Amino acid sequence: MCGNGPWDSLLEREVTLTKKKELTKNLFVLSFESQDPFPGIQPGQFVMLRTSLGMDPLLGRPFAVCGTGESRLELLVAVAGRGTRILCSLPERERLVLRGPLGNGFPPQPGKRVYCLAGTTGIAPFLLARQQTPKIHVHLGIPGRGWGGLATWAAERIPGLCVYSEDSSVGIGGTPLACIDQLEPLNDVVWACGPTGMLKAVQTACERRKIPCWISLETRMACGIGGCHGCVVRTVAGLRKTCTDGPVFDSREVLWND
């Protein structure tokens, strides 16, 4: 059971699902309202959201924040399993428990051109980044037309968004990795967020071209606050917790778990 009065610790709070927008099959933008304002949230920071006030599913699910207002917070959620299916089928006005914002976001890059490479829902942190820094360049990769709803919605929020699709059915054929070849090592940096396979490819490409690169990792999490040691990733500096040391890491440091 969650508390009934105001939370004494704003690390965790009750929120109300105020709006649910379906972008395409199994992909939703969920808006939440809190009684208290959220602190400033950096792009790449995330929240742990429980899918109900009950005990099954037990754990919160991690999601990057894709938009904020004073006491409003937006998440872009793809149905990936049981928890996200429950979450995306909740009616508006449902109350949930949210922990966060958590982790470290993408580090600001004064004087540099920032290229954000996203794989599907990996665009979430860059929607927030764009809200805060209009000058960034965002490149979104999707498998094909099935994700067209995401591309259309994101393009409304990010004028100039570059869309790629693997089957060439939407935007440019291929993946956002294509843009790395045009970047300049001294002036440009890459921020990437998406599936692990994509992040590994971005890491390799940026290393080859000596482009500074930050990647946001996805690992299973139980607590999100550094207590359970469940989310570790191997790095050049030893094991690091994705939740508190990341989720955003300098790509040169990440050695992955396999």
Place this chain on the structure above:
Amino acid sequence: MIDRPVSSSISIGGVLLRSPLIIASGTWPHEPEYWKGPICSFVGAACTKALTLRPREGNPGIRLWETPCGLLNSIGLQNPGVDSFLRDDLPKISSGDVGIVVNVAMESEEETAEVLARLSVFEDRFLSMELNISCPNVDAGGMAWGSDPVLAARAVDLARQCWRGPLWAKLPPQCGNIAEVARAVEEAGADALVVANTWLGMAMDPVSEKPVFSRNVAGLSGPAIFPLALRLVWEVSSSVHIPVIGCGGISKTEDVISMMLAGASAVAIGTFHFSDLGCFRNIGRGLLEHLAAKGYSSPMDLIGKGKK
């Protein structure tokens, strides 16, 4: 209606806790902000992650797997080692107002003796030392120290010689006869028993057609195991004279009341706070309301009442 003051404090073998709610080992960050303030109101003490002599990386591969109302974990004994803990973590966590229970993983006898010698220099910083005897005894073919009364007694006997402060022994839930293990541990000098650690379970990945975890088995915790842990507390507390701390799946006030009625003097909560950091406050408030409604002045009035 609260018509007389109810205190939440309890005593466990002479160790005074401001509340019977303890944060279970291996679940709480070693960062100062988690050891003070509102987040810890109603927390009686918090256990550290298990410490070993040398740094340990823990287990590779997937470490967490959610189950219905539960969690399988295969963290292993990841920790920075006792020296690094004493240097980097202890100053941070002792700046707060929550009592520290230092959890020590039973390794070889030599290693454990060395860990306890190093911790002893800081003995006054700890409310108690919790000896985790669910760990494998490498010299005895990897069998858990706590799985057998003779081995368990040997572990606690050794610790008793190296540690003068309060000593709690944390038992594995699955051992031949837990009452026998508990009695052996009591005789070897433990001041209290923590009943119990995670239950061995497993998960299979239908896609890869392989076990999910690199070590095949993993520890099950969370609300799913509560009735199992309650039964152990009932059994163990009927077999020993030292206090028992109930641990396993506690998620609400009723669970704490049940554990205490079954004979627990306090409880430890791990997995549930992963989902709900407000649980200590909610459970604590609920407990006070229950005590007041029943006309009790202390949670100690509940201990073992269900047996009479």
